[in-house]
Amino acid sequence: MRLTAAVDAYAEHLARVRRLSPATVRAYRSDLRDLSAAVGDPDLGELDIEILRDWLWAATQHGAARTTLARRTATVRGFFAWAHDAGHIAVDPSLRLVTPKRGRTLPAVASAPVLADVLNAAREAAAADGDAIALRDAAALELLYGAALRVSELCGLDVDSVDPENATVRVVGKGSKERVVPYGRPAAQALDAYLVRGRPALVRDDSGRALLLGARGARLNTRSVYEMVRRMLGPALGTDAVGPHSLRHSAATHLLDGGADLRAVQEMLGHASLGTTQIYTHVSTERLAASYRLAHPRA
Template sequence: MWVFLTREWINRFVEYLQVEKNASVHTVDNYRRDIADFIKYIADNSIPSLKDITYLDIRNYLTKLHQLSYSRRTVARKISSLRSLYTFFVREEIVERNPFQMVSVPKAGKRLPTFFYENELAMLFDAVDASTPLGERNAAILELLYATGIRVSECVGLNMSDYDPEIGTLLVKGKGKKERYVPVGSYAMDALDQYLLHGRIRLSNGREEQALFLNYRGGRLTDRGVRKLLNKLVETASVTLKISPHILRHTFATHMLNEGADLRTVQELLGHSHLSSTQVYTHVTKDRLREVYRSAHPRA
C-alpha cells in the first residue's frame, strides 16, 4: 500500500518542481533517480515507508553510498534531492519534520572546468566533413556551441524562428524558462547559413518542422544525438580529450575571459543566475599567466 502512496507523493513533488520551481528536464530526471535509489534502499532494509525515516537510517544510507564509491559531488546531490523532497512533504503535511535537515552535505572538491586549447579546437573543426547534409549540420552545431557557449539542451531546443540572420542573434530558452539573446559570430553564421540553404532542406524531406537542427529522419535532433556526433568528431580528429557538449561551453567561457571579456558579460552570455557560477572560469592557462606576469611585473 505504501508503495502506491509513495508513487503519488513523488508525482506531486515532480509536479511541484516543474510548475513552481521551473526545474529543467535534466534536473527533474536527477531528482527522480536519486529518490528511486533511496526508495530501493528503504525497501531493501525493511523500513516501513518514507514517513518512518530516522536520522540513523540516513547515516546508514550515507555509509552505503560511501561503500559503493560514490563521489562527494554525487552524494551531495543525492542528499540535496532528498532534503528538497522532505521539505515538500513538510509543506504538504505528509510528515511533521525533515529528517535530512540536520544532515551535513559533504563538500565537493572544486574541479577546474576542462576546455580545449586552440590547437585542439582547430583539429576538431578540421574533422568535420561538410560535404553532406549531416556534415553541414554538424559543422553548424560545432561552430554554434563554441561561438555562443549555449548548453546542448538549449541548442537542440532552438527553433527556426529563434535565429535572426539579419542581426546575427539567437533567442535562447535557458534553465527555469529564462530567455536571453546571444550574438552569433561570423564563422558560426556562415556555417548556419550554409546548413539552412542546403543541408536542412535535404534533411527535412519536405516535412514542416520548426526545429533548427534536424536528425537524419527530419525530426528534432536530441541531446544524445549531439553527444554522439561530437564523439565521432573526436575519434576522427584523434583528440585524446573526452568530449562532451559542456566542454565546448567551458572552452567558450575560458577563451572569452582569457581574451579580456569581463565576468558580468560572460555571465549574461552563459545564462548564469549567479556570478559565482561564472567565476569558476576565471582560471587561466599557463601561457596566459606567463604573459600577464611578464608584461606586468617590473622585474619579470
C-alpha cells in the same frame, strides 16, 4: 503517504508548479528512486536522519563523487521540505543533514588552435560534399563553441530562434530563462549553409520549427550531439572523455583569456551565480602559473 507515491507526487509538483525542465525533474526522481531502492517503500514518517545518512554513506562506499553526494543531499532536503509543507510528515528528517562540501573541478579545455582545426575541418568537409548531416554537424559545433551553448539549449533551438541580421540566437536555459547570445562569423557561415542546403534535405512534414534535425526529420537529440562531438573532437584531444560541454568550457575560458569581462561571460553562459562563472578564471590562472613555471628564469 508511502515513499514511492510521494516521489511521484513531488515530481509532478516540480513539473507543474515549479515548472522545472523535464531533465531536471528526471534527475530529482532518479535520486529519490535510488533512496527508495535502498530503503524500500516505507511510510514517509518512518524515515529519519540516520536512514538518510546511511543511504549517503552507502553511496560513498560505491565511489560516488562529492558532487553526486551534494546533489543527492539537496534532492532529499527539497523533497522532505515539500512533504512537510504539504502536511505529509510532521517532522522534516533532513533538516540536520549536512551537505558534503563540493570540490572544484577544473573543466577540460581545448586550446584555440586545436578547436580551430576541428571546426574548420568540419566546415570544409561539409562544403566539399554538401551532405545534409555534415552541414548540420558543422553548424552545431560552431554554435556550441561560438555561442557557448548547453547541449539542451542547442537541441531546443527553433528556426525563428536565430536572428541572422544581428548574428544572435535566443535560447531557453535552465529554469526556462531566456537569453540572447551572439555568435561569430564562422558560425554564421556554417548556419547559413545548413539552412540553405542542409535543413531542406532533412525536413519532413512533422519536423515543425526545430532548427537542427536528425536523419529522419525529428528534432536533433542530445545523445546524437554527444556522439558527434566525441567522434569529431575526441581524436584531436586524444580522449573519448569529451562532449558538448567541452566546447562550452573552452569558449568560456577563451573569452576570459582574451580579456572579456567576467559578468559579460556570466550573462552569455546564462549562469545564475557569478561564482559558477568564476571557475573559468581558475582555469586561466592555472595556465598562467604553468607558463610562468616553464618560462620565467626565477620560477
